[in-house]
Amino acid sequence: MSTTTLPPTVAPDLTQETNPMQAMLARYERAVIELDLDPGIDRILRQPEREVTVALPVEMDDGRIEVFTGYRVVHNTLRGPGKGGIRYDSAVTPDEVRALAAWMTWKCAVVDLPFGGAKGGVLCDPFALSPREKERLTRRYTSALMPFLGPDTDVPASDVGTDEQVMAWLLDTYSMHAGHTSPAVVTGKSLLLGGSIGRADATGRGVMLTAEAALMQLGQRLEGATVAVQGFGKVGAAAARLLAQAGARVVAVSDHTRALHSDRGLDITQLANWTRRQRTLDGCPYGDVIAPDELLALDVDVLVPAAVENAITSHNAHTVRARVVCEGANGPTTAEADAVLDAQGVLVVPDILANAGGVTVSYFEWVQNRSGYAWDAATVDTRLAEVMRRAFTQVLQLAHQHEVSMRTAAYMLGIGRVAEVQKLRGLYA
Ligand code: NAD
Numbered sequence: 001m002s003t004t005t006l007p008p009t010v011a012p013d014l015t016q017e018t019n020p021m022q023a024m025l026a027r028y029e030r031a032v033i034e035l036d037l038d039p040g041i042d043r044i045l046r047q048p049e050r051e052v053t054v055a056l057p058v059e060m061d062d063g064r065i066e067v068f069t070g071y072r073v074v075h076n077t078l079r080g081p082g083k084g085g086i087r088y089d090s091a092v093t094p095d096e097v098r099a100l101a102a103w104m105t106w107k108c109a110v111v112d113l114p115f116g117g118a119k120g121g122v123l124c125d126p127f128a129l130s131p132r133e134k135e136r137l138t139r140r141y142t143s144a145l146m147p148f149l150g151p152d153t154d155v156p157a158s159d160v161g162t163d164e165q166v167m168a169w170l171l172d173t174y175s176m177h178a179g180h181t182s183p184a185v186v187t188g189k190s191l192l193l194g195g196s197i198g199r200a201d202a203t204g205r206g207v208m209l210t211a212e213a214a215l216m217q218l219g220q221r222l223e224g225a226t227v228a229v230q231g232f233g234k235v236g237a238a239a240a241r242l243l244a245q246a247g248a249r250v251v252a253v254s255d256h257t258r259a260l261h262s263d264r265g266l267d268i269t270q271l272a273n274w275t276r277r278q279r280t281l282d283g284c285p286y287g288d289v290i291a292p293d294e295l296l297a298l299d300v301d302v303l304v305p306a307a308v309e310n311a312i313t314s315h316n317a318h319t320v321r322a323r324v325v326c327e328g329a330n331g332p333t334t335a336e337a338d339a340v341l342d343a344q345g346v347l348v349v350p351d352i353l354a355n356a357g358g359v360t361v362s363y364f365e366w367v368q369n370r371s372g373y374a375w376d377a378a379t380v381d382t383r384l385a386e387v388m389r390r391a392f393t394q395v396l397q398l399a400h401q402h403e404v405s406m407r408t409a410a411y412m413l414g415i416g417r418v419a420e421v422q423k424l425r426g427l428y429a
Pocket of ligand 1: 158159160161162203230231232233234235236254255256257292306307308309328329330331355356358359
């Protein structure tokens with residue numbers, strides 16, 4: 001007797017799909033083929049130059065000793081010092097840090113900054129640490145990495161779970177070891193310590209500028225466009241505010257506690273005042289509560305994922321109805337989801353372009369520190385806009401020339417620039 005069996009329904013393998021290193025390499029390999037990259041250079045560029053793992057014993061407030069694990073990966077320094085943030089998060093993995101470091105290399109090259117790429121991470125729950133515990137952890141992490149950090153070698157910044165205060169402790173610890181105050185060792189500092197005016201808003205401003213440029217490609221103005229923003233932290237809140245200021249209607253925002261919606265447009269200032277006091281959107285009454293996934297599926301002109309990796313996967317990409325996805329976060333879309341969004345005709349402004357405003361003003365901060373001179377807000381904002389618009393145009397041109405997505409074009413631009421430098425410098429034997 002023969003039986004007919006249906007092919008099993010294979011659920012997408014999200015463990016593979018959501019591994020950030022896989023996500024980075026899938027896009028990298030696509031660009032390498034398009035560029036017809038020399039295999040030797042490919043072998044050099046696909047792996048990090050240096051990976052450091054450190055054990056960080058910290059005395060907790062109750063007298064216990066905890067040992068945290070910290071990472072710092074320098075992916076590439078061909079174009080300049082390693083540059084990249086430090087993440088404090090309980091889900092940090094070595095592969096995540098590796099991918100984020102490589103993304104920094106391509107991102108700095110896309111916007112043509114004289115930096116390479118690096119990233120750090122400490123496996124911890126930043127919300128569960130007291131300020132004193134966080135300070136001790138940060139100082140121990142910095143001292144463990146002392147041989148590798150420096151304005152000409154590796155320059156950290158803040159990222160998820162870290163802020164200006166963490167950068168201040170890092171600066172102080174490094175400076176005490178170095179024997180002199182060294183503001184250029186870290187960016188994302190407070191203005192009092194040599195931070196740059198405009199840095200806090202820079203990533204959000206870059207998102208606003210690239211969203212505007214993308215809409216323009218579709219024949220639409222930012223004024224009156226509808227926007228949904230996932231994540232209401234340093235990037236998401238600034239992007240929402242600047243998009244609203246530019247005339248867009250921000251109809252939804254979310255953080256890890258709550259998603260809020262209003263067809264008439266949310267009052268971003270009101271929401272920002274709320275989170276300044278309460279830290280999260282939890283309990284916030286200014287809008288209708290919707291399910292977190294609903295935000296991603298809203299019928300808006302622009303969707304800004306500005307929270308975490310893997311927000312848009314093969315599971316939910318088909319629900320996205322936005323015309324433009326402008327990636328404020330690093331790695332918010334998986335490689336598998338790219339294909340779905342492309343097929344749906346969604347214009348994706350990739351992370352290594354869309355969120356490059358932050359590292360661009362970090363570069364301005366480093367330049368100001370090294371020249372001992374502070375620029376005014378108009379100078380920072382004008383130069384940032386120039387960098388972002390130029391990079392957007394270059395990526396778009398490459399996309400048209402090669403008939404590829406903006407994602408592949410951005411990788412081609414970044415990888416191509418690093419490869420050219422490798423060729424020029426040659427191999428030191
Ligand atoms: P942040 O810690 O300030 O904010 C993160 C926000 O995301 C918070 O509001 C948090 O509640 C929210 N969030 C977390 N999980 C969520 C979920 N499942 N759904 C909805 N919201 C969620 O961090 P940030 O600095 O704003 O960074 C956000 C992203 O942008 C990260 O991917 C980061 O690497 C990237 N990025 C940051 C900068 C920068 O200048 N800070 C620059 C470039 C890229």
